[in-house]
Amino acid sequence: MRIELKTEIPGPRSRALMDQRRAAVARGPFHGTPIFVAKAHGAVIEDVDGNRLLDFASGIAVTNLGHTPEDVVQAVQAQAERFLHTSFNVVPYEGYVTLCERLNRITPGSFAKKAFLANSGAEAVENAVKIARAHTKRQGVVVFDHAFHGRTYLAMSMTSKVGYRQGFAPFVPEVYRTPFPYAYRSPEPDASAWALRAFRELVLHHVGANNVAAVVLELILGEGGFVDAPVPFVQELASFCKEHGIVLIVDEIQTGFGRTGKLFACEHYGVEPDLVTLAKGLGSGLPISAVVGRAEIMDAPVEGAIGGTFGGNPVAIAAALAVLDRFEADGGALLKRIQAVGEQIGARLLAWKERFPIIGDVRGIGPMRAIELVRDPRTREPDKAAAQALAKYCYQHGVVVLGAGTYGNVIRLAPPLTLEDAELDEGLVILEAGLSELGRSA
Numbered sequence: 001m002r003i004e005l006k007t008e009i010p011g012p013r014s015r016a017l018m019d020q021r022r023a024a025v026a027r028g029p030f031h032g033t034p035i036f037v038a039k040a041h042g043a044v045i046e047d048v049d050g051n052r053l054l055d056f057a058s059g060i061a062v063t064n065l066g067h068t069p070e071d072v073v074q075a076v077q078a079q080a081e082r083f084l085h086t087s088f089n090v091v092p093y094e095g096y097v098t099l100c101e102r103l104n105r106i107t108p109g110s111f112a113k114k115a116f117l118a119n120s121g122a123e124a125v126e127n128a129v130k131i132a133r134a135h136t137k138r139q140g141v142v143v144f145d146h147a148f149h150g151r152t153y154l155a156m157s158m159t160s161k162v163g164y165r166q167g168f169a170p171f172v173p174e175v176y177r178t179p180f181p182y183a184y185r186s187p188e189p190d191a192s193a194w195a196l197r198a199f200r201e202l203v204l205h206h207v208g209a210n211n212v213a214a215v216v217l218e219l220i221l222g223e224g225g226f227v228d229a230p231v232p233f234v235q236e237l238a239s240f241c242k243e244h245g246i247v248l249i250v251d252e253i254q255t256g257f258g259r260t261g262k263l264f265a266c267e268h269y270g271v272e273p274d275l276v277t278l279a280k281g282l283g284s285g286l287p288i289s290a291v292v293g294r295a296e297i298m299d300a301p302v303e304g305a306i307g308g309t310f311g312g313n314p315v316a317i318a319a320a321l322a323v324l325d326r327f328e329a330d331g332g333a334l335l336k337r338i339q340a341v342g343e344q345i346g347a348r349l350l351a352w353k354e355r356f357p358i359i360g361d362v363r364g365i366g367p368m369r370a371i372e373l374v375r376d377p378r379t380r381e382p383d384k385a386a387a388q389a390l391a392k393y394c395y396q397h398g399v400v401v402l403g404a405g406t407y408g409n410v411i412r413l414a415p416p417l418t419l420e421d422a423e424l425d426e427g428l429v430i431l432e433a434g435l436s437e438l439g440r441s442a
């Protein structure tokens, strides 16, 4: 058993730190749990009161290899002793080039590629759009309902949920939103056909295809609640973009590096986007992101037009290279293990759907799974309060989980992908008890 609770959750030291946080830290940054971490390893977080909790959130789908993996930590330590920073824009270093070479090789697409490194997911998204605009000399950017692309101005303008946008208008112009094929909430039985019709209507008759620089898509909505786009939708979208000279940007920031059981979610869809954005799992906890794609598109911005002081930090690059080593080791054994984890999670969640009428929908791909909670399975009215109560029950009993979804009624599972069977089971037992506790079991 990994979970060990010595105090109530949150314990006294976490509570005291939360008081200090309220006084010293701006209200804006949210926190999904009221505990403060002291240290973390593997799938276990130890808080400042000495409680041990299982982490099914991975710092928002980042620590895919678990906390403090030895190989990553060693690579980081070794690089920290060599040099911390020169700025790639001043005195370049080999690691930046090596990481780009490796990303060019492993990302989907059998064409010549180039890559660019930045610090955060939002920065990758911003730069992907800049690159697409420079290449096409067009302005329009088409995004989808329920999408999340970050919090900087352009990325926020591309993000759907009002909670991330409230009070920040005016937004960046030339961003157009169209329905995501969200099967559970589609007004028509064929979500794919419905969303494609709306997309074509928008692009062909309202924006004009020759004004659209890029379509930016999450194949599986992350913050939007782990909703997977149907394969035909994605394939049709890709051929539409190709036909009209529109750059297809797939945002793999949350889905990348094993989260769906493949290195990239694109591999489930048989599509080769022009550009992909990567972050989160790439650095195993160190801030690093990337845009990777067709060489001729990536080369559109002139020298000095993209970059930044810290982009592609050498210590973060060392972590990323160690992450890639791990995925490539032993003929891809890690991905096979991750797929097995995904199957176990999928089977458990489907069984829960039979038992708990509060679960309206179970979905996702591989280990990237979520449950959507509803007041009544017939009306599908979202039950945000239940999701909040379930997340609270979980951390109070030693499991950290994350909410998600435009209506706040989704619980997503994003454990470290390296967790052991016993750890997975221990965490799922708590979640299951939480669902029973909600008092709605059949």
Ligand SMILES: Cc1ncc(COP(=O)(O)O)c(C=O)c1O
Binding pocket: 060, 120, 121, 122, 123, 125, 148, 149, 150, 151, 218, 222, 223, 251, 252, 253, 254, 255, 279, 280
């Ligand atoms: C799909 C997707 N794109 C972009 C972002 C933004 O990344 P960051 O928070 O690192 O700016 C996120 C973060 O959750 C994400 O899930």
